[in-house]
Amino acid sequence: MYPLYQLLFADHGLSATQISTLFIIWSTTAFVLEVPSGAWADTFSRRRLLVLAALLTGAGYAAWVVFPSYAGFAAGFILWGAGSALASGTFEAFAYDELAARGATERYAGLIGRATSASFVLNLAATALAAPLFAAGGYLLVGWISVLVCVAQAAVALSLPEASPVATADETLPSEAGVVGRYLAMLRSGLTEVATTRVVRNAVILVAVVSGFLAFDEYFPLLARDMGASTTVVPLLIAGTVAAQAIGSALAGPAYRLRSGPIALGLAAAAGLIAFGSLSGTTAGFVPIAAGYGVMQLVIVVADARLQDAITGPARATVTSVSGLFSEVFAVAIYAGFALGGIWFGLPVLVAALTVPVLVTAFLLPRWLPHRALAVSPDSSEASS
Numbered sequence: 001m002y003p004l005y006q007l008l009f010a011d012h013g014l015s016a017t018q019i020s021t022l023f024i025i026w027s028t029t030a031f032v033l034e035v036p037s038g039a040w041a042d043t044f045s046r047r048r049l050l051v052l053a054a055l056l057t058g059a060g061y062a063a064w065v066v067f068p069s070y071a072g073f074a075a076g077f078i079l080w081g082a083g084s085a086l087a088s089g090t091f092e093a094f095a096y097d098e099l100a101a102r103g104a105t106e107r108y109a110g111l112i113g114r115a116t117s118a119s120f121v122l123n124l125a126a127t128a129l130a131a132p133l134f135a136a137g138g139y140l141l142v143g144w145i146s147v148l149v150c151v152a153q154a155a156v157a158l159s160l161p162e163a164s165p166v167a168t169a170d171e172t173l174p175s176e177a178g179v180v181g182r183y184l185a186m187l188r189s190g191l192t193e194v195a196t197t198r199v200v201r202n203a204v205i206l207v208a209v210v211s212g213f214l215a216f217d218e219y220f221p222l223l224a225r226d227m228g229a230s231t232t233v234v235p236l237l238i239a240g241t242v243a244a245q246a247i248g249s250a251l252a253g254p255a256y257r258l259r260s261g262p263i264a265l266g267l268a269a270a271a272g273l274i275a276f277g278s279l280s281g282t283t284a285g286f287v288p289i290a291a292g293y294g295v296m297q298l299v300i301v302v303a304d305a306r307l308q309d310a311i312t313g314p315a316r317a318t319v320t321s322v323s324g325l326f327s328e329v330f331a332v333a334i335y336a337g338f339a340l341g342g343i344w345f346g347l348p349v350l351v352a353a354l355t356v357p358v359l360v361t362a363f364l365l366p367r368w369l370p371h372r373a374l375a376v377s378p379d380s381s382e383a384s385s
Contacts, residue, residue, distance in 0.1 A: 001061055001064075001130070001142050001143055001146040002123070002126070002127060002130075002238075003127050003130050003221055003234060003235040003238040003239070004130055004134060004139065004142060004221070004231075004234070004235065005064065006019060006218065006219070006221045006222055007221055007222075007225070007231060007234065008064065008068070008139050009022065009073055010222070011139075012068050012069065012073075014070060014073070016222065016338075016339075016342045016347075017339050017342060017343075018070065019222075020335050020336070020338050020339035020342070021339065022070075022073055022074060022077055023077075023215075023218055023331075023335040024332055024335050024336065024339075025074050025077050025078065025081070026077035026078075026080060026081045027081070027215075027328045027331045027332045027335065028081070028328075028332060029077065029078045029080075029081025029082060029085070030081040030082075030084045030085045030088070030324070030328045031325060031328040031329060031332065032085075033081070033082055033085035033086070034085045034088060034089070034321050034322075034324045034325035034328060035187070035190075035191075035318065035321050035322055035325050036187070037049070037085045037086045037088070037089070037090070037321060038088075038089040038090070038190065038315075038317045038318040038319075038320060038321025038322070038324070039184075039186045039187035039190065039315065039317075039318045039321075040086075041086075041089060041090035041093060041094075041317035041318075041321075042093070042186040042190065042314065042315045042316065042317045042318050043186050045162065046090045046091075046093065046094040046162065046317065047094070047157060047158070047160050047162045049086050049087075049090050050086070050087060050090060050091060050094070050157040050160075051154045051157045051158050052083075052086055052154075053082075053083040053084070053086035053087040053090070053157075054083065054087075054150050054151070054153040054154035054157060055083075055150065055151070055154050056079050056080070056082050056083035056086065057079065057080050057083035057084070057150050057153075058146075058147045058148075058149075058150025058151055058153075058154075059079045059147075060075075060076040060077065060078070060079035060080035060083065061076065061080075061143055061146045061147045061150065062076075062143070062144075062147050063075045063076035063079060064076040064143055065139070065140060065143035065144060065147070068139075085321075085324070088320070088321055088324035089317040089318065089319075089320035089321030089323075089324055090317050090321075092112070092304060092308060092316075092317075092320045093316040093317035093320055094160075094162075094317075095108065095111065095112055095115075096108055096308045096316060097316065098161070098162075099111065105308075105309070108305050108308055108309075109252055109253050109256035109301065109302065109305035109372075110252070110253030110254075110256070111253075112252070112301060112304070112305065113249045113250060113251070113252030113253045113256075113301050114249070114250060114253070116246075116249035116252075116297075116301060117246045117247070117249035117250035118246075120242050120243070120245045120246030120249060120297075121243075121246050123242050123246075124239050124242045124243050124246060126149070127235050127238055127239040127242055128235065128236065128239050130142055130235040131232045131233075131235045131236060133145060134231070134232065134235075135232060186314065186315045186318055187315070187318060189313050189314055189315040189318070190313065190315030190316075190317075190318025190319045190321075190322065191318070191322065192313075193311065193312070193313040193315065193319055194319055194322050197310075197312075199310045199370050200307070200310045200311060200319065202367070202368040202369075202370070203303065203306055203307040203310050203323075203368065203369070203370050204307065204319065204322055204323040204326065205323075205326065205368060206303050206307075206361075206364075206365065206368040206369060207300070207303045207304055207307050207323040207327070208323045208324070208325075208326035208327040208329075208330060209326075209327075209330060209357075209361050210267070210296065210299055210300050210303055210361060211300055211323075211324075211327040212326075212327045212328075212329075212330030212331050212333075212334065213296060213330075213334075213354070213357075213358055213361075214293075214296065214300075215330070215331035215334040215335065216334060216338075216351055216354050217241065217293070218335075219338065219347055219350075219351065220237070220238055220241065220286075220289075221234050221238060222347055223278065223347045223348065223351060224237045224238070224283065224286065226346065226347050226348065227281065227282060227283045227285065227286075227348075228282070228283065229283050233283070237283060237286045240286055240287070240290040241286065241289060241290045241293045243290070244290040244291060244293050244294030244297070245293055245294055245297040247294050248293075248294035248295060248296070248297035248298035248301075249297055249298065249301055251298055252297075252298050252301035252302050252305070255298055255301075255302050256301075256302050256305050256306075256372055257372060258302075260365060260366040260369045261366060263299060263302060263365060263369065264362045264363070264365040264366050264369075265362070266295045266298070266299065267295065267296065267299050267358065267361065267362040267365060268358075268359055268362035268363075269292070269295060270291075270292035270293070270295040270296045270299075270358065271292070271355040271356075271358035271359040271362065272292070272355070272359075273288040273289065273291050273292030273295075274288070274289050274292035274293070274351065274352075274354075274355050274358070275351075275352040275355040276288050277289035277290075277292070278347075278348045278351035278352045279348050279349070279352050281348070296358075299365075302369075303369060304320075305372075306369055306370040306371070306372060307319075307320070307323065307370070308320070309370060309372065310370045334354065337350070337354075338350055341353070
């Protein structure tokens, strides 16, 4: 459904401004639930939260199919936003602590990069399938298959192993502290680490900002149509950006070992490529757009790995969720900018304008990106940086 849902909204009479308000509802929901769900992940089973996240997202797709109206689309985004909030921070903390339990945290960047790359490859296959599925059964068939994929995702999450967290806040609590006490302790621990540790705070901001830039891919299908692409061709163009993200993620392991200078230079180049492609006026512009998007994905994975290395407290999911929260704030600002700017400018100009803050971030990256962790022995519970 991903490469087509913006077109689903437009084909049911929604304007670009109304679609932007739906994106705001989506991000606002994730924003409100982001940090509370992170503390929940530090207190309860992360695996079960990943299962619930998948089911909520599937329910969101079902709402779009059953109630194809502004209200139904808004309800679907609320469910999807809740699912995103539950998974954000939870997934990264789950993976990092599983490696920490095995004394292998230095493998996080490569492992998460390969896993993310594999997910993009499957996303690419799903994106390519959107065209023939749409031709065979329209939005209805595409929507219900998307729901079934979410059910399968929940089943996979349920099958994952789950080690005990490497560190907990239990030793800091009275023995009679209940569930609420543990939850509040984790929430307080995570927020305190972000507020008082400069390296962690800078990494949180960097991950949030770079991740927030991915918000403008929500407009890529509309941009492709503006460039003259038909509905059946749009998924193929979007597939190119997904393939580039898969490559970028796969290269994140080696890139993790680079100094900040080359990474910053790559992000600056990504800004130029995306701006050039969006202003090209032809569908061939999606080639540089895809290349820039691949580099941005590489930077996101590397920045996330450096953030995980910098976290030393017990509330790993909470800290990561703080980054997710600020990412949603930035995304809402982008959607609002598109909604307002759409009154005067076309999508190509708006997408190109967004690359200006990407370029600014590239200049700030050397100051914000933490050093990579040193290798740790199997009996060590912390990675130094």
